[in-house]
Amino acid sequence: MSKEFSRRNIIKSIPLLAGGALLSQSLLSSVVAAKSPAVPAPHKGAFNDAGASLNKSMISYYQVPMQKRLKVNEQGIQGKPYADFFDSNLDAPVDMIRALESGPLAKENILQPTKAGLKTLMEHFKEFPVSGYAVVEEGGPCAYAQSRHIFPGVTTEMFKWWFCWHPIESERYYLWFPHAHIHNSVVDPKRLADTSLSYGERLYGNPNHITEYIGDNYLDGIIHFNTPESFGVDGALLKKNNFTFNASGIITPYDAPSTPLVLMIHLGRDTPAGMEMVNRYWIGTHESWDRFESFPEGGIRSREYITKAGMTKESLENFAYEMAVHDMTEFSSLGRFLPDIYRQFAKS
Numbered sequence: 001m002s003k004e005f006s007r008r009n010i011i012k013s014i015p016l017l018a019g020g021a022l023l024s025q026s027l028l029s030s031v032v033a034a035k036s037p038a039v040p041a042p043h044k045g046a047f048n049d050a051g052a053s054l055n056k057s058m059i060s061y062y063q064v065p066m067q068k069r070l071k072v073n074e075q076g077i078q079g080k081p082y083a084d085f086f087d088s089n090l091d092a093p094v095d096m097i098r099a100l101e102s103g104p105l106a107k108e109n110i111l112q113p114t115k116a117g118l119k120t121l122m123e124h125f126k127e128f129p130v131s132g133y134a135v136v137e138e139g140g141p142c143a144y145a146q147s148r149h150i151f152p153g154v155t156t157e158m159f160k161w162w163f164c165w166h167p168i169e170s171e172r173y174y175l176w177f178p179h180a181h182i183h184n185s186v187v188d189p190k191r192l193a194d195t196s197l198s199y200g201e202r203l204y205g206n207p208n209h210i211t212e213y214i215g216d217n218y219l220d221g222i223i224h225f226n227t228p229e230s231f232g233v234d235g236a237l238l239k240k241n242n243f244t245f246n247a248s249g250i251i252t253p254y255d256a257p258s259t260p261l262v263l264m265i266h267l268g269r270d271t272p273a274g275m276e277m278v279n280r281y282w283i284g285t286h287e288s289w290d291r292f293e294s295f296p297e298g299g300i301r302s303r304e305y306i307t308k309a310g311m312t313k314e315s316l317e318n319f320a321y322e323m324a325v326h327d328m329t330e331f332s333s334l335g336r337f338l339p340d341i342y343r344q345f346a347k348s
Contacts, residue, residue, distance in 0.1 A: 134317070221254055264280070
C-alpha cells in the first residue's frame, strides 16, 4: 500500500547560501512515498532494539531541479570504479516520515544553538522526535532541523572513512544523494587522503566546498569541520554517551566565507543495533554565534546577511522542512550502501 508524504504549499522564494540570489521553491503540494518492493517491510509498527522503525518507504517525489540533476549525475558516474553503488531508488524510515508529516516541532522539542541547548541535546537525545523541523525565534531567527538515525551493519569507523574518502571526487558525492549532490572538494585533498594521520588531522581545518540542492534551493557553501567541543558540546557528555564519530561544522556562504550561516552537528556512536547518529542544523542567524572563535562577530555578520538576503520566518520554516527531508533521505541512502562500499574501497 502506498503512503502519502504530504507537504505544505510553499509559495515564496528562499534566498540562502547563494550570494542572495532568489531561489525558487516548488509549488507542488505532495511527496508520494511508496513502499519499496526491494526492501520487504515488517509488520506495521515494528521497531528494532534501538527504537528505530523497521518500516521503509520509497521516496518517489523530487523537485524539478533534482530530477534534472539526477540525469547529469547518471552520466557523470559512468566509468567510475564505484559506479555500481549509484542507486536512485531511495527510501526512508516510516517513523521519520510520519514525524515530518505532523508539522513543526512542539516548543519543548526545539533546541537553541547555545552551549545550554547542546548540553540538553547530549543529556536527552533519545527523548526527541526522530525527525523534525521548526524556527528558532529567540535570539534568531534561524531554521532548525533534527534527526536521529540507526544504521544496521554500520560502524563509526565506516563513517570516518566515508568523510575522508568521498570529497576527493565529486562523483563520489553523487552516490550519497544522486538527485541532489553536485560538487564536493576540499582545500587540501592530499591531507584528507593521508591515512597516516588521524581522522581529525585529515578533516578538521580542511574546509569542504559543497554545492547541492535542498529541495529546490541551490546551496553553494563551505563546511568548516572542527571538534564538537569547539562549537560548545560538552566533552564529558560525549565520552559518557560513547560518541566517537564527529562531522560537525560551521557552514558559510561561498561568497561570504567569514559569515557563519549554519551550525551543523553530526555525532555518532556504535550500538549493538548499528551506528546511532544524532543530527542538528541551525540555519540563519543567532546571537550565540558570537562565541565561535574562528568567526568573530558571527551573530552580527549572519544577521546582516539574512537581512540583506530577505530571509523571513516563513521562508526559514520552509527551508527547515526541506532540510529535514534532505537529511532523512541522504543519510538513509548512505546507511544502506556504506557497509558494502567500505568493504570494497576502504583498503584501496
